[in-house]
Amino acid sequence: MRKLFIVLFLMFLVVYTWFNYSSKTVGYVYNPITHADDYLSEKKAVLNLVTFNTLGNVDKAFQYFSRLGIKFVIGPSMSTDGMKILPYLKKYKMLSISPTISSTKLLNSGYFYSLTPSNLQIIDVFKKYLKLFEAKRILLVLDDNNREYADEFKSLLNVFEGNYVYYDDVSSLFSIEISQFDTVILTTIGTESAKIVKYIRTKDDDVRIIVSEAAFTPEFLSLGGSVVANTYAIVPSLSVRNTETELIEECERLLTDHRFLSIEQMKRFLSRSIINTREGYLYFTPDGISQKIGLYKVIEGQFKEVFLE
Incomplete structure (x- = not known):
């Protein structure tokens, strides 16, 4: 009985930790020449954003993301920065949700979703x-x-x-x-x-x-x-109808509302579901978001x- 109690307690602890910390901790990749930097100063974030400026060391940043158990990254906004982080998304099995990336190559890679069409x-x-x-x-x-x-x-x-x-x-x-x-x-x-x-x-x-x-x-x-x-x-x-920072807020809301357990779960959800945004209902196609x-x-x-x- 005591062993069962310990097992149940540990299971509860794992679930509690995931729900209150792991699922709320995501990477935030931004380039200071865009308005993504403003989102941080506006302090609108609900999730725990672990930030990385794309002018920094991408290798060290993603090693740190991985140590924290991060699976999802918000940003970057520019396709050229998306190309920089693509090898690391693949290496550490992470997924990016971007406000504005539209590179067809990146959106077809399987590691990027964007609120901007391809x-x-x-x-x-x-x-x-x-x-x-x-x-x-x-x-x-x-x-x-x-x-x-x-x-x-x-x-x-x-x-x-x-x-x-x-x-x-x-x-x-x-x-x-x-x-x-x-x-x-x-x-x-x-x-x-x-x-x-x-x-x-x-x-x-x-x-x-x-x-x-x-x-x-x-x-x-x-x-x-x-x-x-x-x-x-x-x-x-x-x-x-939305600024870059408002689109970032939509990205964060998507992750906040659903608390995905894995990148596979998020991919399945986005391939089968209609998402609710402030501008109405949208859905993803193989060529990117439909709008x-x-x-x-x-x-x-x-x-x-x-x-x-």
């Missing part, structure tokens, strides 16, 4: 609108600091004539003759995209500019001012949805 879906929508715009020659301005994300946009050049340039700063564009193109597509973050639009407008005031969801930020509008008027954006619905991807235009200092016939 580039495969997003680029298909770019093709649709470029055809409606009757684009002839396009210039892709690719983020040199996030090539894992940006390089997938090169597939547009299989459909449309044009060229691409890697962007590090505005000087990256000095050798480009903007007037050779009728459409410029930016994959850069909001602050840099505002600088690019300002530069392009000094060279050609008529060229069509389309930004990706990476530039769909308040900073793009505030830094760009009147210069970014009439710029288009192609953006998934969750990114339209509307719309066309927006800067009108009177705001992104407003527009519709083309």
Whole structure:
């Protein structure tokens, strides 16, 4: 009887420890150039977030995650950082839930889920609108600091004539003759995209500019001012109504509400279930999360949805 009591007590202790500590402790991977850093300063977290700045030593960070028994990681936000941690997710059998990663390669790896659709879906929508715009020659301005994300946009050049340039700063564009193109597509973050639009407008005031969801930020509008008027954006619905930190909060809520025991359990759940977000019910497909991807235009200092016939 005493042995049975001890066994039951130990079982209770294991369950109690898991529920009150292990299941609430997750990794938090962030890059300080994104707004993911702000989520920490806002102190909204319900879970115990063990943080790792992607500028640090990824090997040591994941060794530490592993020692703590961490199975789930929130973040990172950028696909290039996702590629950095992918080998460690595989090695330590962990799963990442990201607010904004959209690299098709990463989302097909089996180690990443994201609240942003895959580039495969997003680029298909770019093709649709470029055809409606009757684009002839396009210039892709690719983020040199996030090539894992940006390089997938090169597939547009299989459909449309044009060229691409890697962007590090505005000087990256000095050798480009903007007037050779009728459409410029930016994959850069909001602050840099505002600088690019300002530069392009000094060279050609008529060229069509389309930004990706990476530039769909308040900073793009505030830094760009009147210069970014009439710029288009192609953006998934969750990114339209939620900031990066709000999407991170959704990632945390998913883990808080379900307290998954293993990565296999989480994968099964996401493959079979509809998840409830503040924007409604969404579900995951083999190509990433399913949600509307719309066309927006800067009108009177705001992104407003527009519709083309």
